[in-house]
Amino acid sequence: MGALFFVKHKPTCREIDIVKLTIYTDYSLRVLLYLASKPDATATITEITEYYNISRNHLVKVVHNLGIHEFIITSRGKNGGIRLARPAEDILLSDVVRKTEPDMDLLECFNPKTDNCVISPTCRLKSMLYEGRSAFMAVLEKNTLADAAGPITQAKSGEAVYVNISRLKR
Template identity: 50%
Template structure:
């Protein structure tokens, strides 16, 4: 299993917001902290807003903040919202599957079980769990507190 960069950035952005729940955070601040593209991060923030994880406010005094407490945001939900698909092999796509062994292959079932188990582990963790020990993260991101 591999996450896209889009999902990786989404999780990092959410962690950053969870470390500063008392204020709005700017795209520039997160971009600088992680040394990632502001343009890409803007797209990520937009998607997180559409998915209901982030509230955005434009203009002077604007920024981002979590739409709900970090303890209520499941990592698995974020991953499902950000990833385009989970077709990890050709046969997961019924329309495009041209694998000649698909009718007799047991690999698909095994991979589906692995994917389900992977997502179940992610569902067992919240954003709050990821920032439960904030001091090292705050230090690495140069955040006060």
């Protein structure tokens, strides 16, 4: 998966950190990418945790949230599992990020309730970072889960083959 950047921690106006998405959003995107690579199949949480080598406890919470926000359908029981609720082409990356990130505040001054910065009224940095955040989200608005999941090629039999890019070396 390509690098997506967002907040590691909330910096003050005096301290700007590398911007990074939370692990929660990372895991959410990984689940959706995995399911997009198997559009006609049902997957299990265990299968996904083993594939990505990530915590089952965290993934259970992520899957629950993805179900609440109708990105996936979950079913219990012996033949249960999870699958995409709609085609990957219909899931915008921006929607996933908005539903999984706790906030989109790059600095404390982005939120009037937490803005304690003394230079906030005259600071030009805020508008620059706001513009950067808007550009970041604009890219995600133009891209779907299918775009992130990789190309679809034609097999000799004429059936579509989904290319799984999540295991490629960076």
